[in-house]
Structure formats: C-alpha cells, structure tokens
Amino acid sequence: MATTQRGRPRAFDREQALERALRIFWEHGYEATSVAGLTRAMGISPPSLYAAFGDKRGLFEEVLDVYGATYGAFAGRALAEEPTGRAAVERLLREAAAEYGVAGRPRGCLVITAAINCTSPEVEEDLRRRRNATIALIEGRVREDADAGRLAPGTDPTALAHYVGAVVQGLSQQARDGASRTVLEGIAALATAAWPGAPADV
Numbered sequence: 001m002a003t004t005q006r007g008r009p010r011a012f013d014r015e016q017a018l019e020r021a022l023r024i025f026w027e028h029g030y031e032a033t034s035v036a037g038l039t040r041a042m043g044i045s046p047p048s049l050y051a052a053f054g055d056k057r058g059l060f061e062e063v064l065d066v067y068g069a070t071y072g073a074f075a076g077r078a079l080a081e082e083p084t085g086r087a088a089v090e091r092l093l094r095e096a097a098a099e100y101g102v103a104g105r106p107r108g109c110l111v112i113t114a115a116i117n118c119t120s121p122e123v124e125e126d127l128r129r130r131r132n133a134t135i136a137l138i139e140g141r142v143r144e145d146a147d148a149g150r151l152a153p154g155t156d157p158t159a160l161a162h163y164v165g166a167v168v169q170g171l172s173q174q175a176r177d178g179a180s181r182t183v184l185e186g187i188a189a190l191a192t193a194a195w196p197g198a199p200a201d202v
Contacts, residue, residue: 017042022063026106030060030114030123057123067110074099075134085141089164090192096168097184100175108172135165152196167191
C-alpha cells in the first residue's frame with residue numbers, strides 16, 4: 001500500500017533563484033517582467049516567491065543588491081582604487097565598455113535598463129537613487145582632481161560628473177542596441193580624451 005510523505009516543501013537554492021531572476025529583470029526590465037515569468041525561470045511556485053521575497057518589488061530589490069555586488073561592482077572598484085579622478089573615470093568607462101557587451105548574458109546595465117517604461121514610483125525612485133549615488137561618487141573623485149589642480153580652471157565638477165554619468169548610460173543603451181565592444185571602447189576613449197585637464201596635463 002503506497003504511503004504519502006508529508007512535511008515542509010523542498011527548499012530551493014536562494015542564490016541560484018536570485019541569479020535567474022536577475023537575468024530576467026536584466027533582459028526585460030522591471031515592468032515587463034511578470035511573476036509568472038519569474039517563477040518559471042526560478043523554478044519555484046508563486047507562493048514560494050511571495051514567502052521568500054515578499055513580492056515582485058521585494059525580489060527586485062534583492063536582485064539589485066546582488067547585481068551591485070557582482071556584475072556592477074566594477075564601477076565602485078574603479079572609483080575607489082585609482083589614484084586620481086581622471087584615472088578612476090577612465091577605468092570606469094573602459095570597464096563599462098567591456099562589461100556591457102559580454103556574451104552569454106543580457107547587455108547593458110541593469111540599473112539603467114530596468115527603469116524603461118517603469119510605472120512604479122517606488123521602483124523608479126530606487127533606481128534613480130542608485131544611479132545618483134554613483135554620480136555622487138564620480139563627483140567626489142572629480143573634486144579631488146579640482147582641489148589638486150589637475151583640472152582646467154573653471155571646470156564644474158558637478159557638470160563633469162553628470163557628463164560621465166551620461167556617457168555610462170549611453171554606453172549601456174548602445175550595448176543594448178548591439179554595438180560591439182570595439183565601438184563601445186571607442187566611445188569610452190573619446191570621452192576620456194575630452195577630460196578637461198590642467199594646461200600642464202594637456
């Protein structure tokens with residue numbers, strides 16, 4: 001006579017599930033990603049998703065944290081490790097050009113592309129906050145160059161930081177549109193060449 005085993009549902013691998021969710025959000029953005037699509041990709045049921053992450057937004061917040069600590073971590077490293085603001089920005093742009101077009105994974109930057117057509121004010125604000133935090137880090141490094149006399153007189157660190165942010169966002173969109181790594185690296189090189197160095201550095 002057959003017996004039926006009862007007990008708690010089989011646990012899932014949370015890290016693996018988050019990675020799969022990350023890929024879906026990265027490919028399709030927040031708005032176009034459905035709970036049904038997420039659960040299929042993650043290999044879990046809707047009740048398991050809600051129990052583990054609260055809801056789609058809660059899952060997305062965890063995904064953003066994972067992305068920032070893995071695929072997107074190059075930006076923070078570049079801005080923290082280089083000796084000058086110019087070197088930090090040059091590395092940031094060069095590595096963005098390389099990272100945004102890696103084969104075998106979605107192109108561009110999740111924090112940039114996920115905001116497309118988003119109708120959730122909370123999600124939009126979270127993504128905006130994360131992007132602005134990176135621009136603030138860039139501005140901090142730019143101001144270090146300004147204070148050290150490594151920038152042309154009259155250079156506005158805030159404007160320059162936002163310019164770099166615009167280039168990064170442009171690299172992400174160009175990558176999404178299919179630009180090759182060579183093209184992306186060319187854009188990064190042009191942006192670096194436009195850096196307003198002090199007369200002695202030109």
